[in-house]
Amino acid sequence: MIELQNVSMGYGxxxxxxxxxxxxxxxxxxxxxxxxxxxxxxxxKLCYAELLPSAGFVxxxxxxxxxxxxxxxxxxxxxxxxxxxxxQFLDHLPMTENVALPITVSGRTPDMAELRELLAWVGLRxxxxxxxxxxxxxxxxxxxxxxxxxxxPEVILADEPTxxxxxxxxxxLLALLIELNKMGKTVVIATHDLNLIRHAxxxxxxxxxxxxxxxxxxxxxxx
Ligand SMILES: Nc1ncnc2c1ncn2[C@@H]1O[C@H](COP(=O)(O)OP(=O)(O)OP(=O)(O)O)[C@@H](O)[C@H]1O
Numbered sequence: 001m002i003e004l005q006n007v008s009m010g011y012g013x014x015x016x017x018x019x020x021x022x023x024x025x026x027x028x029x030x031x032x033x034x035x036x037x038x039x040x041x042x043x044x045k046l047c048y049a050e051l052l053p054s055a056g057f058v059x060x061x062x063x064x065x066x067x068x069x070x071x072x073x074x075x076x077x078x079x080x081x082x083x084x085x086x087x088q089f090l091d092h093l094p095m096t097e098n099v100a101l102p103i104t105v106s107g108r109t110p111d112m113a114e115l116r117e118l119l120a121w122v123g124l125r126x127x128x129x130x131x132x133x134x135x136x137x138x139x140x141x142x143x144x145x146x147x148x149x150x151x152x153p154e155v156i157l158a159d160e161p162t163x164x165x166x167x168x169x170x171x172x173l174l175a176l177l178i179e180l181n182k183m184g185k186t187v188v189i190a191t192h193d194l195n196l197i198r199h200a201x202x203x204x205x206x207x208x209x210x211x212x213x214x215x216x217x218x219x220x221x222x223x
Contacts, residue, residue: 009052
């Protein structure tokens, strides 16, 4: 579904990622780790066509990203849910409306029963009418996850989804992502948190990728 073949990319003519090859098969679970600034966010952006490779091929659901027009990219993005590192919300809208934004911007009316069910799933039933500034960090992260999955994507790319929360909340977020994977979704989590990876490995069969020295490596069992 997402395939990178000898992909390189960089900014301002300086290469950041070199010759990366990876095939994300349906239902797989991957962690992506590596030092700060190694290029984890940039890598994820390649996977949802926010960035294009400077060399090599990125294939999303059978299509080469370079051959895709704006409409193709928009359609493909509906199949990929992204939990951004700095989850942004519209502060004047209640959480239900923020979480439903992907549906409303695509011109549809959200099903309120489904929306309530989704908020309950991430443990935010009581915050449905709250405004984003009234939420804690963990609640924001869970709302970001709900927003990422509201279009029922096949793939979930989560960029440091547990970045600003304590260990209990990290485990709770991870449990939601594992639940999504058990429902058949393909999951990629970029994280610095090796404890999170160790914890996950007792519950799910996950591959760990590491970006180091601009290249993508399969991490060993030393985690
Ligand atoms: N739009 C951009 N223009 C220029 N340089 C950028 C841009 N985005 C990222 N970079 C640079 O690319 C490098 C990798 O950034 P990226 O955010 O992909 O790394 P990361 O591994 O996700 O980092 P972190 O773990 O700190 O979030 C950094 O040096 C960053 O400054």
